[in-house]
């Protein structure tokens with residue numbers, strides 16, 4: 698099962714027993730993608746963990 702990376706549109710393959718909320722990493726651009734749907738497969742850019750970024 699493949700989805701398109703929302704950032705670079707590369708094909709990203711989802712693991713066999715993938716479930717919603719799972720994180721996959723785009724091999725092309727390194728972006729973390731969160732699986733938001735399986736039927737049909739869809740991903741969104743995973744929210745960045747906001748650590749002490751000092752902003």
Ligand SMILES: [Zn+2]
Pocket residue numbers: 702703704705706707723724725726727728
């Ligand atoms: Zn990508």
